[in-house]
Amino acid sequence: MAAAVRLRGLHKRFPRVHALRGIDLEIAEGEFFALLGPNGAGKTTLISILAGLTRATDGSVSIMGFDVARQYRQARRALGVVPQELVYDPFFTVRETLRLQSGYFGLRRNDAWIDELLANLGLADKADTYTRLLSGGMKRRVLVAQALVHKPPVIVLDEPTAGVDVELRQSLWHFIRRLNRDGHTILLTTHYLEEAETLCERVAMLKEGRLVALDRTENLLRGGGGRRLVLELDVTELPASLRPRLTGRDGARFILDLPDYGDLEAILASLRQAGVGVCDMALGQADLEEVFLKIMHGVGHDTPEQA
Amino acid sequence: MSGFRTLLYKEILRFWKVLVQTVGAPVLTALLYLLIFSHVLEEHVQVYPGVSYTAFLMPGLIMMSVLQNAFANSSSSLIQSKITGNIVFVLLPPLSYLEFFMAYLIAALVRGFTVGLGVLLVGLFFADIEMRYPLWILAFALSSGAVFACMGIMAGIWANQYDNLAAVQNFLIMPLTFLSGVFYSIHSLPDFWQGVSHFNPVFYMIDGFRYGFFGQGDVDPWLSLAVVTPFVVLLSGLTLMMLKSGYKLRH
Numbered sequence A: 001m002a003a004a005v006r007l008r009g010l011h012k013r014f015p016r017v018h019a020l021r022g023i024d025l026e027i028a029e030g031e032f033f034a035l036l037g038p039n040g041a042g043k044t045t046l047i048s049i050l051a052g053l054t055r056a057t058d059g060s061v062s063i064m065g066f067d068v069a070r071q072y073r074q075a076r077r078a079l080g081v082v083p084q085e086l087v088y089d090p091f092f093t094v095r096e097t098l099r100l101q102s103g104y105f106g107l108r109r110n111d112a113w114i115d116e117l118l119a120n121l122g123l124a125d126k127a128d129t130y131t132r133l134l135s136g137g138m139k140r141r142v143l144v145a146q147a148l149v150h151k152p153p154v155i156v157l158d159e160p161t162a163g164v165d166v167e168l169r170q171s172l173w174h175f176i177r178r179l180n181r182d183g184h185t186i187l188l189t190t191h192y193l194e195e196a197e198t199l200c201e202r203v204a205m206l207k208e209g210r211l212v213a214l215d216r217t218e219n220l221l222r223g224g225g226g227r228r229l230v231l232e233l234d235v236t237e238l239p240a241s242l243r244p245r246l247t248g249r250d251g252a253r254f255i256l257d258l259p260d261y262g263d264l265e266a267i268l269a270s271l272r273q274a275g276v277g278v279c280d281m282a283l284g285q286a287d288l289e290e291v292f293l294k295i296m297h298g299v300g301h302d303t304p305e306q307a
Numbered sequence B: 001m002s003g004f005r006t007l008l009y010k011e012i013l014r015f016w017k018v019l020v021q022t023v024g025a026p027v028l029t030a031l032l033y034l035l036i037f038s039h040v041l042e043e044h045v046q047v048y049p050g051v052s053y054t055a056f057l058m059p060g061l062i063m064m065s066v067l068q069n070a071f072a073n074s075s076s077s078l079i080q081s082k083i084t085g086n087i088v089f090v091l092l093p094p095l096s097y098l099e100f101f102m103a104y105l106i107a108a109l110v111r112g113f114t115v116g117l118g119v120l121l122v123g124l125f126f127a128d129i130e131m132r133y134p135l136w137i138l139a140f141a142l143s144s145g146a147v148f149a150c151m152g153i154m155a156g157i158w159a160n161q162y163d164n165l166a167a168v169q170n171f172l173i174m175p176l177t178f179l180s181g182v183f184y185s186i187h188s189l190p191d192f193w194q195g196v197s198h199f200n201p202v203f204y205m206i207d208g209f210r211y212g213f214f215g216q217g218d219v220d221p222w223l224s225l226a227v228v229t230p231f232v233v234l235l236s237g238l239t240l241m242m243l244k245s246g247y248k249l250r251h
């Protein structure tokens, strides 16, 4: 499959900050991809370069095979960006804003799609309201609609759910998923990691301008601790035979590594053998947040465990 | 092409929606100048034979309004978009720097001409204004307006905040337009200031424009055109280079 987004040896130096330090990344057409990283990691900078808002210091960037500098017209036509900053033009209503945005992309009669966008983003009754009068979350919805007026094959959302209520989060993701099913490639940044975990097939993690992880979501979850068994016992010490499996403690609970469910039987047998009673037991899996923290703080760093 | 048309339409719509501030206010300002200066000077000054002072004043006032408003339109639109951040809406689409330039330039001219026309209409209540050579009038309005529209684009892109823009307006635009013979003929100035005025390109803009009305001026209109045209070329070139480089728009 062709690459929807391709970054090669990408560097960005600001006068004081080396914001991107050699990024190589390929996102396939039709992927639902998450770009994660702490504040200041370089996510927005990377997106700005995709969008042609910032110029790369070094390296090459293409969208749907079009170089963002040399073939900027095709590249920009193929890209829809929801910016992180909540921006709007105070002079125009929601519908005017969307009509203008369509016009910039050369679409003169786009009202059918605009209406569909408004309906899907819960903006239908705000169509004739000035954007400056909308609440923050509503403004964010308009930004999403603006990014989609030209039905771009590649959609980039820079923290689209910051400050957005639960209901819109749900309907927004429902809508974006539908677009993804229809073949649109989605690149998403978010600080809500459970969103990335449930939505995205593949995840890249960025730290201080470098890619520190890039894998399928399920692989990351497995690698980041994998399955585990949480036990609450009637004793305060874990039987010696199980100690090698211990990965952490959470109060009275022991957290054991459980790479394979087949090991469960053996663990229970060891407990019986030691004459230890089980008060409570739960199976679990490390979530993306834990994996994220682990990767960001370097492997082996102890992170607070949740039950 | 259609992207350009939309951007132009948006730029015009932007000032059209607040016509009271963008056209009403400058017309009122011009009207106040007209009332005060013509009241004070009408009886005392006659610059050209057969032309009343009020009539003499009109073309200068119109031109000053055209220039200041062409500058104000492009500069304020750009700085506003930059400060509020909505400039990304026009940076994300596939618009070329040339389309960008033309849209802001033409919108600035439309605003300048709208205000100029407003001042002219108001002026008709106060004086008979003949327009002997409409082509000269148009030539100078277009070329001079374009020069100030370009300066507005450059200033709007260069400025980081409204203060920067106000500085350009107060220290460059206002002196240039006021010290250009709007209110007087430079022949009435002492030799020194007459000489200085000849280094002010705006003097030629206004003198040429006025020639179009009365068929009389301080210098030959062809000379004025020869002075103004290179400025059009120079400033459009500079503005285009600035836009092409992405200076302060694309990091």
Ligand SMILES: Nc1ncnc2c1ncn2[C@@H]1O[C@H](COP(=O)(O)OP(=O)(O)OP(=O)(O)O)[C@@H](O)[C@H]1O
Binding pocket: A014, A015, A016, A017, A019, A037, A038, A039, A040, A041, A042, A043, A044, A045, A046, A084, B251
């Ligand atoms: N225009 C700029 N000029 C100078 N430095 C910049 C500029 N934009 C970003 N930076 C710097 O580049 C680094 C990366 O910033 P960036 O906005 O890409 O981070 P981010 O990953 O999007 O963070 P967040 O999660 O907070 O949005 C930061 O150190 C930031 O200060």
Ligand SMILES: [Mg+2]
Binding pocket: A043, A044, A045, A084, A158
């Ligand atoms: Mg960011």
